[in-house]
Amino acid sequence: MKRRIFVFEFITGGGLAGQPGLPPSLLREGRLMRDALLRDAAALPDIDIILLHDARLPPPDFPAHLIAVTPDHAFDAGFEASFDHALDAADAVLIVAPETGGVLAALTSRVTGAGKTLLGCSADTCRIGASKSLTAERLSAAGIAVLPHFTDAATLPALPGRWVVKPDDGAGCDGLRLFDTVHQAAQALRPGFVAQPWMAGEARSLNLLCARGEAVLLSINRQHLAIDGEQVSLVALAVGDVPIDDMYRALARRIAGALPGLLGHVGVDVLHTADGPIVVELNPRLSTSACALHDTLGCNLLAATLAAADGGPLWRPAGAARPQRIELTEAVDAV
Incomplete structure (x- = not known):
């Protein structure tokens, strides 16, 4: 059977069904993540996929049982029934949703509350990962270098150079402003916001596969940023572009040890400095860079997550990475 x-996946799955249009950048990344998971599923003969689908979008090119979400099924209204219908029919659930506003943690709680197998991080871990300040406190307590953060303007140290102000529960560059x-x-x-010094270093991200306080570091990626006045945006990812070394492997293990509720794919943004990596934030879910892991490492991430959730060993790469570049600025038809 x-x-x-x-x-x-929140964007393509009707999370914004009640809004008049879908932001092109979010739609592109949402499609990339959804289709990466569907491609992995198509290679697994013993798997059937149930998918919520924003009815304004064309259907995916991969086989799945679609449950349409219409504009009448906004995330805060009839969407609940669509989500519960899919949840009732499922044996296991994988959620890709924003941490902002507690959305990821709330949906994760619904999965475990329904007694379904969760293919992702625990709700408590998602709540920590949703907050840059809570994440920094937890990792710092474990001796992991984190980017300094401040929530009270009166406590900001008089450091020279630029500063960043961004939402405490935002993801990546969302809502980020750069000041001189x-x-x-x-x-x-x-x-609800944090301030952080703009430190010298190279923006990188990590793809981790986690379970039960353990982690395998799958890839180290370069992040290519664009700065336009106060605005900073991520324009491309070079997945697997940085060779993995023992320093980064140790960092991955320490992160998983500090947050044992991490399971499946976890994305970590770091700043690589002359003194080593400094953690900027953690995404307790699939992130865009993971979409290239199939081509970079031959990794079927869905199969690896299922095995981890079932108590099996963590999947490990058999060879060196073949770097792949993901462009995030291509035009997308949005509705």
């Missing part, structure tokens, strides 16, 4: 997996001075950052800082 085939195992029924409910895959929910600490005084400007202090003026912009408000409740």
Whole structure:
């Protein structure tokens, strides 16, 4: 009997069904993540996929049982019934949703509350990962270098150079503003946001596969950023572009040890400095760079996550990475 997996990707799965349009950049990344999971599922003969699908979008090119979400099924209304219908039919569930506003943690809690196998991080871990300040506190307590963060304008140290102000529960560059001075950052800082110094170093990200307090570091990626005034955006990812060394392997293990509720794919943003990597934030879910792991490492991430959730050993790469570049600025038809 085939195992029924409910895959929910927030953007393509109707999370914004009640809004008049879908942001092109979010839609592109959502499609990349959804289709990467569906491609992995197509290679597994004992798997059936259940998929929530925003009815305004063309259907995916991979086989799945689609449950349409219409504009009448907004995330805060009829969407609940669509999600529960898919949840009831599933044996296991994989959620790709924003941490912002507690969305990821809330959906994760619904999965475990329904007694289904969760193919992802625990709700408590998602709540920590949703907050840059909570993540920094947890990792710092475990002796892991983290980017300094401040929530009170009166406590900002008079450091020279640029500063960043961003939502405490935002993802990546969402809502981020770059300022030339600490005084400007202090003026912009408000409740629910954090201020951080803009430190010298190379922006990188890590793809981890985690379970039961253990982690395998799958790839180290370069992040290519663009700066336009106060705005910073991620324009491309070079997945597997940085060779893995023992320092980064140790960092991955320490992160998993500090947050034993991590399971499946975990994305970690780091700043590589002359003194080594400094953790910027953690995404307790699939992230865009993971979409290239099939081509980079031959990794079927869905199969690896299923095995980890079932208590099996963590999948490990058999050879060196073949770097892949993901462009994030291509035009996408949005509705």
